[in-house]
Amino acid sequence: MAAEALQTSMTAPAEADRGAVAGDRRWALRWAYVFLTLFAAFALMPPIYMLITGLKTSNEISAATNPWWVYHPTLSNFIELLTSPLFLTFFKNSALVAVLTVVITMLISVPAAFALSRMRFWGSGVLATGVFLTYLIPETLLFIPLFKMFATFRDWTGIELINRWYVLLLLYPTLTVPFCTWIMIGYFASIPKELDEAALIDGASWTQTLTKIFIPVALPGIIAATIFAFTVAWAQFLYPLAFTTSQDQLVLSVGIATTLIKADVFNWGQIMAGALLGAAPPLIIYAFLMDYYIAGLTAGATKG
């Protein structure tokens, strides 16, 4: 009896303690939800406000009613944009540039990453570091000399590159290739050596080893790199702003910011609708391929 009493008195505080810890954790969780809701509201407010304004008519916007509410929702802004030849040209230019940039980037960076991670050769270590350093050079440092370079190129050869959408196909790879090469080096390095040794012993050429073994095995990395290259190409603003000026050569980011804003009329509804449509492709990719997107984002610092 006494022993039993002793036992309960010994276990009771411990249990109470555990209860307190669980209670603490429950409260911590509750506070976490409260603050996360606030942060999420902050994060989602601009895109939501884009939608709210995009659904309004110019009359409703200029009437200065409650800006956070739509009294007469209409899709007219979206319909108008999606039937406007100019906006569709922007969209087409953006899509063309982004897709071709992805193709060029992959064609350059996948073989290069393979060579740098598997075929040690003279200067390969220096080159790998150089690739990484290139990634750290911002486009704001290069746009002026590049602009002058392309102007000189025209004077020499007569080939006009400035104010042509395809000039972006030369410029965007400087932003995408270094990072994609870098993360592909990381992915390739994680493939066991035995795999390519076996292939080489079986008589596969280096090219076959790359296309038949490395690319299929590193497919998640390639998808992550593709998403990265696409979103960078889609979002770029400085290069198209500096290098293209004619309306039919503009991409979405610049087209919306310059042509729609310049019009004097009150068309914030249309600007916001356009911005939302322009943000849609990366958002859709992100929604469906979030894990790959995040893998590509964190690979730069966690791998390598």
Add this chain to the structure above:
Amino acid sequence: MSEIAVRDRSAFAVTVRPRSTWRQFFQQKSTVAFFFTLPLILLIAVLVVYPAFYSIYLAMLSKRMDRFVGLANFTFLFTRETFWMVVKQSCIFAVTAVIFKALIGFIVAHLVHTLPAEGQRKWRGMLLVPWVIPPALSTLAWLWLFDPSYSAFNWIIVNLGGEPVPWTGDALWARFSVILVNVWIGAPFFMIMYLAALKSVPAELYEVAAIDGASWWQRLWYITIPMMRNIIAITTLFSLIVTFANFDIVRILTAGGPIDQTHVFATWAFKLGIEGGDIPLGAAISLFMVPILTVAAVFILRDINKRGERM
């Protein structure tokens, strides 16, 4: 191992088929490696390294680019008040924005980390949205939120009985606004990096600390932060580079105004170099970004190499 195997195989091929030397040349490791890396080397050499050095030369030409003027562009910049304002604003902008991005990212990553595992995905998904939208387009939404006469923030403030805020009209507020937008776009990136780092901290460390009776602060200070130090350093340095060289936000939100008070190096270089037609001066301005970028790059490289050695 693989090298030996390949060499053996090629030696064997020579004895059997002496005519295939041409094909053999293309099968050789060094040849293949050369062709695999050639496009990369060309791209970096022609479109990154060459323009980087070319801009140094450009910065030493006269406005019409017909005369070599040495350092005249730089000395001219030093005499201009706007230049020093841009230097100051670039540093304030980058440092403040990076500090707040890092702080908010750290806090939010911890909050997400405390949630049960199955709920984390949803929150992470929502919180990363600012990073996914092209900055030029999301800044347009902010521009409209800050509109002088139709600001949705001012509508709330006025309805709560406050004074409307000149978000982009007043120099001080405009500086605050560009930083706010930058933090909004960049904090999710920190959050996602820190979250990845938090997940890589072994749970046993916390269990041992809990047994030893460590408080929440002690666990944070002695376990979490030391374990995350590498990622914190790299993310901060990366972000410092990107923020210091930022263009989109300032360009769209204030275009440098009011009266050049919010210009950073990139926007001012664009204004004078591309819009103003003074390419050498623009090149000179953007070259001033190099020192701080170099310092950050050196630290990042040191960090990466250290990690490479440990692995």
